[in-house]
Every structure is written in structure tokens, then in C-alpha cells.
Amino acid sequence: MSELSNSAEHNFESYPPIFRRRPESQTQNIDTAFTDAINDDVPDSDPAIPVIDLQCLNLDSLGEACRDWGLFRLVNHGIPPALLSHLQDHASKLFSLSFEFKQSLFSSPLSYFWGTPALTPSGAALQRGPQKSISWVEGFNVPLGPLSQLEPEDPVFASFRLLLEEYGKHLARVATTIFEAMVMKLNLNLVEVKSNLSESTGYVRIYRYPLHSMANSTWGLDAHTDSSVLSILSQYEVGGLEVLKDNKWLQVKPMSNTLLVNLGDMMQAISNDEYKSVEHRVKLNKHRERISICYFVFPDEGSVIRSSKYKPFTYSDFRARVQEELKTLGFKVGLRNFKLTQTS
Numbered sequence: 024m025s026e027l028s029n030s031a032e033h034n035f036e037s038y039p040p041i042f043r044r045r046p047e048s049q050t051q052n053i054d055t056a057f058t059d060a061i062n063d064d065v066p067d068s069d070p071a072i073p074v075i076d077l078q079c080l081n082l083d084s085l086g087e088a089c090r091d092w093g094l095f096r097l098v099n100h101g102i103p104p105a106l107l108s109h110l111q112d113h114a115s116k117l118f119s120l121s122f123e124f125k126q127s128l129f130s131s132p133l134s135y136f137w138g139t140p141a142l143t144p145s146g147a148a149l150q151r152g153p154q155k156s157i158s159w160v161e162g163f164n165v166p167l168g169p170l171s172q173l174e175p176e177d178p179v180f181a182s183f184r185l186l187l188e189e190y191g192k193h194l195a196r197v198a199t200t201i202f203e204a205m206v207m208k209l210n211l212n213l214v215e216v217k218s219n220l221s222e223s224t225g226y227v228r229i230y231r232y233p234l235h236s237m238a239n240s241t242w243g244l245d246a247h248t249d250s251s252v253l254s255i256l257s258q259y260e261v262g263g264l265e266v267l268k269d270n271k272w273l274q275v276k277p278m279s280n281t282l283l284v285n286l287g288d289m290m291q292a293i294s295n296d297e298y299k300s301v302e303h304r305v306k307l308n309k310h311r312e313r314i315s316i317c318y319f320v321f322p323d324e325g326s327v328i329r330s331s332k333y334k335p336f337t338y339s340d341f342r343a344r345v346q347e348e349l350k351t352l353g354f355k356v357g358l359r360n361f362k363l364t365q366t367s
């Protein structure tokens with residue numbers, strides 16, 4: 024880890040005020056109904072998590088990973104290791120800036136958020152109710168489409184933008200290659216489903232999970248599935264990601280130069296439920312911050328998802344429904360709302 028990020032570990036001024044260190048009794052107050060005791064004994068999943076090699080894609084292994092796990096590690100993805108480490112360093116540097124400066128640095132279409140990963144389409148934090156506990160995370164939300172038109176004045180941000188653009192191009196390539204391989208393996212018609220993944224919808228979220236002295240009772244992100252077609256994560260030295268496999272939570276340890284591909288709800292629907300959208304969560308760390316860089320890609324605006332298991336819907340329909348659920352119920356019902364009812 025670089026000097027920069029080491030120093031950031033103790034820079035509490037850079038934390039949003041709700042995350043600054045406080046006596047443990049106070050910490051309890053902001054953790055509400057959903058802070059079940061976090062089980063520290065989650066087993067290490069390695070080496071069981073499937074590994075897929077992008078340079079020699081084996082469709083059978085890919086299909087098996089998507090069916091049995093809903094996620095896999097990706098190696099030989101062609102992203103230069105130096106690009107990944109520069110991004111990580113820049114992210115650490117940006118996060119270590121003061122909270123107030125971070126708020127002023129990011130304006131629409133980019134945004135800086137904290138306390139919740141749920142954002143509206145314009146990038147503003149979505150109020151989750153009722154009694155939803157805060158997520159111990161802050162992040163930058165960067166839609167990749169408009170990125171090239173931005174002309175940031177701040178030099179740190181200007182070079183960050185160039186790195187993100189380069190990273191975004193790689194991730195679009197990786198996502199399209201994987202999607203097309205899945206479509207082939209599923210025997211779907213590529214012409215019909217091509218618009219179900221649109222590179223122009225891609226965005227990157229960069230997260231920092233602050234230290235938390237009560238790391239055993241508060242989540243970075245609580246259990247969820249992603250709404251995307253694919254989510255591609257890069258986690259660095261500090262682990263914390265866990266996935267649900269056969270009703271058991273397993274740790275996903277960081278591995279250098281390896282990406283992690285998660286299948287989202289849209290991919291589950293496109294695959295007629297043959298593949299699954301994996302449930303996952305992020306645990307906090309008492310001693311070290313965690314930074315992750317996550318790319319999400321979605322269907323084209325207006326592209327209809329036709330599935331033997333669900334009513335035809337667009338991602339916009341799905342997103343609007345989920346945002347309503349988060350506001351009114353405090354949690355996502357998601358795909359179940361679109362499921363075709365069984366007729367005998």
C-alpha cells in the first residue's frame with residue numbers, strides 16, 4: 024500500500040462527519056434494526072471460486088461458474104497492472120482530501136456520496152426507509168458516457184479522469200466479451216439480446232470503506248444483488264467482500280491482477296434464470312480502510328428484456344420499481360416483482 028493511502032488511514036477529517044470516530048456507545052445509535060451481529064467466522068472460499076481466463080475462454084467453465092456461483096475471478100483480462108495501481112493510488116489520494124473538498128469537487132453528472140450505495144439516476148443519494156441503517160461507505164459515482172466531455176480544473180481530478188476513461192474502455196471490452204460468450208453458451212440469439220448490454224450505460228463506483236471500531240456490528244454494504252447485467256470489481260489488499268453460495272457466506276479474498284465478475288439481476292433474467300445474480304455483502308475492518316473499484320453495465324435505455332421467466336420489462340421499469348421499494352420498504356424486492364406467475 025502506498026504512503027498516501029497509509030496516511031489516509033488516520034485522516035479522520037477526510038471522513039464524512041457521520042463516520043468520524045466516536046465513543047462506542049454513540050456508534051450504537053446510528054446502527055438500527057438491520058445490524059444483526061456480524062459473524063466473524065465466515066470461511067475462506069478460496070480456492071473454490073471459479074477462475075476464468077479471458078484469453079482462452081472456456082464456455083463450459085464459464086457456464087458452470089455463472090450457473091453455480093453467479094461470480095468468478097477473471098484472469099488474463101488485458102488490463103495493464105500499472106493502470107490498476109495508478110487508479111488505486113489516485114482513489115486513495117482523492118478520498119484522503121477533506122470531506123468538504125470532496126463535496127465541492129464532484130458535481131453532476133459525477134457525484135460523491137456516503138452512507139448509502141442507493142443513488143437516483145442523477146447520482147444523488149436515495150433516502151432509504153424505513154429504519155434502514157447507514158452503510159459504512161463513501162464513494163464517487165462516475166458515469167463513463169459523459170466523462171470525455173468534462174474539463175476538470177483540478178489537476179488531481181484531471182488525471183483521475185484520464186485513468187478512468189482508459190479503465191472504462193478496458194472494462195467495456197471485457198464486459199462485452201464475457202456477455203457475448205454467455206449468450207453463445209446459453210444458445211440465445213445475439214442479434215436479439217445485443218441491446219441488453221450497452222457499453223454506453225457503464226459507470227464506475229469507487230468506494231472507500233472507513234475503519235470502524237465496531238466492525239463486528241456494522242456493514243459496509245449489507246446483503247444485496249446488483250441490478251446490473253454485469254458488475255466487475257477490483258478489490259485491493261484489504262478484503263471484506265463475501266458471497267452467498269449454497270446458503271453459506273464465503274469470503275472473497277483479494278488476488279492481485281484479478282478482477283471479480285458478478286452477475287446482476289438483468290443477466291439472471293436474460294438467462295431465463297439459468298444463471299444467477301449473486302448475493303453479496305461487504306464487511307468492515309477495524310484496522311484498515313478498504314478501497315474497491317467497481318464497474319457496472321446495463322441494458323440500453325428502452326431495450327426490452329424478454330425472458331421465459333419474467334414479464335417483458337426495460338431496465339428503466341426495473342430501476343423505477345426498485346427505487347420505489349427502497350424508499351417505501353427500505354429493501355429491494357427486485358426481480359420477484361417481474362416474475363411470471365406459474366400456471367398449471
Ligand SMILES: O=C(O)CCC(=O)C(=O)O
Pocket residue numbers: 140228230244249256258264303305315316317
Ligand atoms: O466494494 C465491493 O467490493 C462491492 C461493491 C458492491 O457490491 C456494489 O457496489 O454493489
Ligand SMILES: [Fe+2]
Pocket residue numbers: 247248249254303
Ligand atoms: Fe454489489
